[in-house]
Amino acid sequence: MLKITNYKNKIIFLSVIWILLLIAVSIWSVFTGQYPLTIKGLLDGDKMMLMVFFRLRLPRVIMGIIGGFGLSIAGYVYQLVFKNPLASPDIAGVSSGASAGAAFAIVAVSASAPFISICAFAGGLIALSITLLTAYAVPGKNKYTIILTGIAIHSVAQTILMFLKLAADPEKQLASIEYWIMGSLNGISIDSIAIPFFITFIGFFIILLLYRQILILSINEDEAASLGVNVTIFRFIILITATLIVSSIICVTGLISFIGLIAPHIARLLTGRNDRFTYISSGFAGTIIMTLSDIFARSLSSSELPVSIFTSVIGAPLLIILLIKSNKKEDL
Amino acid sequence: MKLFKKISAVALSMIMLISVTACNSSHSDSNNKNTTENTTSAFEIMSYFNEIGVSYPLTVTDQAGRTVTFDKAPEKIASSYYISTSLLIALGLTDKLVGIEAKANTRNIYKLAAPSAVNLPNMGTAKEFNTEACVAAAPDVVFLPMKLKKAADTLDELGIKAVVVNPEDQSLLKECITLAGKITNTYGRATALNNSIDTFLTSTKNDVADEKAPSVYLAGNSSVLSTAGSHMYQDTLLTNAGGKNVASELTDTYWANVSYEQILTWNPEYIIIAADASYSVDDVLNDANLANCTAIKNKNVVKLPNDTEAWDSPVPGSFLGSIYIAHILHPDKITKDFYESCVTEFYKNFYGFTPSK
Numbered sequence: 001m002l003k004i005t006n007y008k009n010k011i012i013f014l015s016v017i018w019i020l021l022l023i024a025v026s027i028w029s030v031f032t033g034q035y036p037l038t039i040k041g042l043l044d045g046d047k048m049m050l051m052v053f054f055r056l057r058l059p060r061v062i063m064g065i066i067g068g069f070g071l072s073i074a075g076y077v078y079q080l081v082f083k084n085p086l087a088s089p090d091i092a093g094v095s096s097g098a099s100a101g102a103a104f105a106i107v108a109v110s111a112s113a114p115f116i117s118i119c120a121f122a123g124g125l126i127a128l129s130i131t132l133l134t135a136y137a138v139p140g141k142n143k144y145t146i147i148l149t150g151i152a153i154h155s156v157a158q159t160i161l162m163f164l165k166l167a168a169d170p171e172k173q174l175a176s177i178e179y180w181i182m183g184s185l186n187g188i189s190i191d192s193i194a195i196p197f198f199i200t201f202i203g204f205f206i207i208l209l210l211y212r213q214i215l216i217l218s219i220n221e222d223e224a225a226s227l228g229v230n231v232t233i234f235r236f237i238i239l240i241t242a243t244l245i246v247s248s249i250i251c252v253t254g255l256i257s258f259i260g261l262i263a264p265h266i267a268r269l270l271t272g273r274n275d276r277f278t279y280i281s282s283g284f285a286g287t288i289i290m291t292l293s294d295i296f297a298r299s300l301s302s303s304e305l306p307v308s309i310f311t312s313v314i315g316a317p318l319l320i321i322l323l324i325k326s327n328k329k330e331d332l
Numbered sequence: 333m334k335l336f337k338k339i340s341a342v343a344l345s346m347i348m349l350i351s352v353t354a355c356n357s358s359h360s361d362s363n364n365k366n367t368t369e370n371t372t373s374a375f376e377i378m379s380y381f382n383e384i385g386v387s388y389p390l391t392v393t394d395q396a397g398r399t400v401t402f403d404k405a406p407e408k409i410a411s412s413y414y415i416s417t418s419l420l421i422a423l424g425l426t427d428k429l430v431g432i433e434a435k436a437n438t439r440n441i442y443k444l445a446a447p448s449a450v451n452l453p454n455m456g457t458a459k460e461f462n463t464e465a466c467v468a469a470a471p472d473v474v475f476l477p478m479k480l481k482k483a484a485d486t487l488d489e490l491g492i493k494a495v496v497v498n499p500e501d502q503s504l505l506k507e508c509i510t511l512a513g514k515i516t517n518t519y520g521r522a523t524a525l526n527n528s529i530d531t532f533l534t535s536t537k538n539d540v541a542d543e544k545a546p547s548v549y550l551a552g553n554s555s556v557l558s559t560a561g562s563h564m565y566q567d568t569l570l571t572n573a574g575g576k577n578v579a580s581e582l583t584d585t586y587w588a589n590v591s592y593e594q595i596l597t598w599n600p601e602y603i604i605i606a607a608d609a610s611y612s613v614d615d616v617l618n619d620a621n622l623a624n625c626t627a628i629k630n631k632n633v634v635k636l637p638n639d640t641e642a643w644d645s646p647v648p649g650s651f652l653g654s655i656y657i658a659h660i661l662h663p664d665k666i667t668k669d670f671y672e673s674c675v676t677e678f679y680k681n682f683y684g685f686t687p688s689k
Contacts, residue, residue, distance in 0.1 A: 033591070033593045034590075034591055034593040034594035034597045035593040035594075035596055035597045048624050051623070051624050052596060055620070055621060056592050056593055056596075056621060057593070106610075113555075169438070169608075170457050170458055170459055172553030172554045172608055172610060174459075175553075175554050175558075175586070175587060176554035176610075179589060184589070186589055186590075186591050187555075187557060187592075189592065189620070189621050191620070298591060302579075302581055302582050302588075303561075303582050303589055303590055304557075304590055
């Protein structure tokens with residue numbers, strides 16, 4: 001078996017693997033779906049095929065790539081900043097806030113997709129703002145203050161969600177809420193991908209630029225302060241960037257579980273480090289899991305299945321295999 | 333003239349049905365004679381069934397396979413399911429209701445046919461049954477949907493007779509109507525209700541039998557991307573109307589979610605939107621993702637009426653949904669006048685109000 005000892009070679013090897021895998025799953029995804037698309041039909045300019053391809057299929061593939069990438073890099077940042085392997089964007093109550101926002105839209109106003117997205121985005125931001133403001137108002141604050149405040153806000157958002165479910169019409173609104181919470185790329189079209197794309201793109205570079213500060217923060221807060229890093233401000237900027245990425249994605253797709261938690265671990269197990277390449281690898285791992293999950297969600301039956309079922313089914317065994325392999329290496 | 337002929341034909345069919353039923357009942361010959369002589373409309377015939385009695389003690393098997401025995405006809409009735417509540421109103425039992433399901437004030441049929449029912453104690457929803465409220469209402473019988481089968485067993489332990497109904501297709505609806513009729517000593521009216529439904533459905537099906545069945549996509553309540561497969565009542569609704577459900581390959585027992593691509597692949601000639609949908613016909617017509625669909629290009633998108641009740645759910649009046657869809661799909665065969673008179677006659681005779689046109 002090929003053994004790569006030099007880290008630079010490992011980076012090159014993994015980069016090639018990531019790119020090849022991404023190309024492979026993207027092509028598979030582009031040619032998977034209920035509408036029978038053919039290369040000949042597309043080249044011949046079949047109007048219906050072109051419409052399906054450019055308006056529905058391609059945006060869905062792109063959303064899978066953006067969604068998987070964004071959720072994973074956000075999860076990676078959370079795990080690093082909080083030095084907690086179980087940390088995910090849920091810690092700040094964002095997912096619960098977005099769910100409550102979506103449920104509010106469905107019950108109180110309208111079940112139209114753009115309105116649900118706006119309310120989910122607003123819900124996520126409100127939850128994050130309250131978490132951060134409350135955390136910074138607490139005397140003697142540290143990174144655990146945010147975690148504890150996040151748990152409290154998460155509970156409040158869950159209570160609001162429960163109340164809205166109770167008020168929902170069981171025949172129509174309740175089903176919409178449940179399905180939104182399960183997450184899907186079902187309703188994605190060209191109109192819905194612009195915001196998540198730009199926010200994830202900009203957020204990715206902001207985090208990349210601040211990567212040194214994130215690493216310092218993850219080692220020791222006192223040391224970071226002595227090195228001239230304003231812990232409070234940087235933590236705020238980093239968390240708000242990661243959370244904005246998550247909000248912009250889940251407001252369009254609904255909740256997608258597990259990717260933000262599992263992809264960073266997969267990347268870390270492959271590189272064995274916490275560097276910038278691991279950060280980018282985390283995004284690639286998430287993208288591939290998400291795209292594969294969406295392929296299965298839309299092709300295993302005529303009706304659409306929730307994508308979260310497959311993110312767990314694909315991600316969990318992959319993580320277990322990598323964990324076993326890395327433990328074996330340590331034993332040797 | 334055409335309408336008159338059609339209603340007369342249906343009336344004659346009903347008279348034949350009545351004759352068959354009457355032969356098996358304890359009704360006197362003089363009653364049958366009156367029936368034939370006095371009939372002016374098919375629906376009026378129902379009133380002649382009112383005298384068919386039920387003898388107690390009565391043991392029935394409900395639609396969950398549970399056996400329940402009644403010593404006498406129930407005087408106080410509760411229902412935790414809008415379909416059984418609508419059925420009980422159709423059977424003329426509004427005054428005996430002591431509790432109904434939650435959110436009763438959102439259902440037009442109660443406001444129109446049984447305004448007093450709206451303020452009755454709330455028995456909970458199909459997901460969360462309020463056992464204490466039911467015990468407090470002390471009904472002689474409570475009707476529950478299949479989802480609340482467990483609650484039925486709990487009520488049995490508390491000494492309250494519970495009957496589970498599951499009218500998920502046309503024959504189960506018929507069975508449900510008969511069951512409720514027997515239990516509540518309104519068997520005659522229940523038989524009339526079943527016969528009316530049968531007669532008008534058969535007439536509609538016969539009228540469109542030789543027509544080409546257009547492909548239809550039935551869009552669900554929550555989103556245009558949710559639809560009903562072959563295991564749902566809504567599939568029967570379309571088939572009865574002389575349409576072909578494009579989603580019949582789906583075997584989900586609840587609304588299934590599909591993609592825009594799937595709808596474009598099916599490319600239906602008509603899109604029928606569920607009565608309680610949270611979106612409008614214009615929303616669907618203006619949905620750019622469906623622009624190339626035949627139904628959109630031909631503007632063949634309609635929403636089922638919801639001014640009385642949702643006919644896409646298995647309420648007794650759901651056959652009117654089939655007649656409405658048949659009128660949309662085959663306007664030459666099922667005229668607007670026929671559809672409207674069916675609606676008027678049905679609600680006038682069984683629910684006691686005249687719907688606005």
